[in-house]
Amino acid sequence: MLVVAPSYEIQDALDHLPLPVALETRGRVCYKSEEKISGDSAIPFVEGIVRRGHGSVLEMAVVTAEIACSPTDAAAFFALQPRFFVIDKREGGLLVTASIRALRELATSAAADAVVATFACAVSAKYPFLFADINLATPSLAPPRLYSVSEIDAWPQALLARHRFLGVKFVVSRAVSHELVRHRVCSFLQESQRYCNYGRAQFDRRVSFIRPVFYQENSEEFAIWQQSMEEAESAYLRLLRNSTPQAARTVLPNSCKTEIVVYCNLAEWRHMFRLRTASAAEPSMREVMLPLQAELRRRYSFL
Ligand SMILES: Cc1cc2nc3c(=O)[nH]c(=O)nc-3n(C[C@H](O)[C@H](O)[C@H](O)COP(=O)(O)OP(=O)(O)OC[C@H]3O[C@@H](n4cnc5c(N)ncnc54)[C@H](O)[C@@H]3O)c2cc1C
Numbered sequence: 001m002l003v004v005a006p007s008y009e010i011q012d013a014l015d016h017l018p019l020p021v022a023l024e025t026r027g028r029v030c031y032k033s034e035e036k037i038s039g040d041s042a043i044p045f046v047e048g049i050v051r052r053g054h055g056s057v058l059e060m061a062v063v064t065a066e067i068a069c070s071p072t073d074a075a076a077f078f079a080l081q082p083r084f085f086v087i088d089k090r091e092g093g094l095l096v097t098a099s100i101r102a103l104r105e106l107a108t109s110a111a112a113d114a115v116v117a118t119f120a121c122a123v124s125a126k127y128p129f130l131f132a133d134i135n136l137a138t139p140s141l142a143p144p145r146l147y148s149v150s151e152i153d154a155w156p157q158a159l160l161a162r163h164r165f166l167g168v169k170f171v172v173s174r175a176v177s178h179e180l181v182r183h184r185v186c187s188f189l190q191e192s193q194r195y196c197n198y199g200r201a202q203f204d205r206r207v208s209f210i211r212p213v214f215y216q217e218n219s220e221e222f223a224i225w226q227q228s229m230e231e232a233e234s235a236y237l238r239l240l241r242n243s244t245p246q247a248a249r250t251v252l253p254n255s256c257k258t259e260i261v262v263y264c265n266l267a268e269w270r271h272m273f274r275l276r277t278a279s280a281a282e283p284s285m286r287e288v289m290l291p292l293q294a295e296l297r298r299r300y301s302f303l
Helices: 017-032 042-050 054-059 070-077 100-109 114-127 149-153 157-163 176-180 222-240 245-251 266-276 283-297
Strands: 003-006 007-010 060-070 084-092 093-099 145-147 165-173 189-190 208-210 257-265
Touching: 003 165, 007 283, 017 042, 017 054, 017 165, 017 189, 017 257, 042 054, 042 114, 054 100, 054 189, 060 100, 060 149, 070 084, 070 093, 084 157, 093 114, 093 266, 100 114, 114 145, 149 157, 157 257, 157 266, 165 176, 165 208, 165 222, 165 266, 165 283, 176 257, 176 283, 208 257, 222 245, 257 266
Parallel strands: 003 208
Antiparallel strands: 007 165, 060 093, 060 145, 084 093, 165 257, 189 257
């Protein structure tokens, strides 16, 4: 077995790369197939994701547009009650941020809406493979302005907090990841214990566990914990002889290491930090959230 320290990686650089690269890099965390990433793997990967309907991968990148429209068009758009969109009224139109998934789903269910058609067509013009399976309506409004992450980073705090989305990849225990996924406003992608077979050479035929924050390495408690993990690993590997990873994983404990990407806007990061760095929060959660907050505060002081 392998005992690893918890960690995190702010995936800031990804948001400055082409959108399919961000989707592929985050999406491959589920399958732990990052070694397949190459210079031209992103678009086929994303096309496969669209075909298979793995929608949560398509939540892992957003587009922000300023759409000039009349109050009537804006009211019609609001009447759709768009879910998972961030919308601000602007003079002469709307400022809208949506994930690829949210936009694709609205472009399917409300294709004729002027704001939806205009937004979806603008994104489709840049990334046609994202909408190849959807009949988009002809846009009736002027082409919207699409904003880059660098432009959004220069916006005033109120808009920045709502429209700037940021991904963080955590390497934590399954106990911590279970707490993270309670934050319903976020999008998540997590290493799958159904697809990943830790009995394979790719994982050195061993299970990784997160070093518990609670016990000193030379303590009696740590020795008890270590023995318990060894027994769990041994049971898992023996079960794999005649059963699938999804069956064998039933013996894996909370300490099992997992990788999870958390993607949301800065306003939700601020909310998470408030809850997850407080003294009442779980110490293993604070172990990653406190340094993450300190690092992100150097860029976004309001977090
Ligand atoms: C110290 C601590 C102890 C905890 N103990 C327990 C426990 O014993 N048992 C347990 O089950 N959980 C527990 N939790 C988890 C907690 O109840 C929340 O599920 C978790 O912190 C997610 O936070 P949230 O609901 O504020 O925000 P998110 O899910 O991140 O949502 C962000 C905001 O969106 C809004 N929102 C999202 N979804 C809805 C909705 N459906 N309806 C209305 N508003 C919504 C709210 O304004 C919310 O503040 C604990 C959390 C902490 C920090």
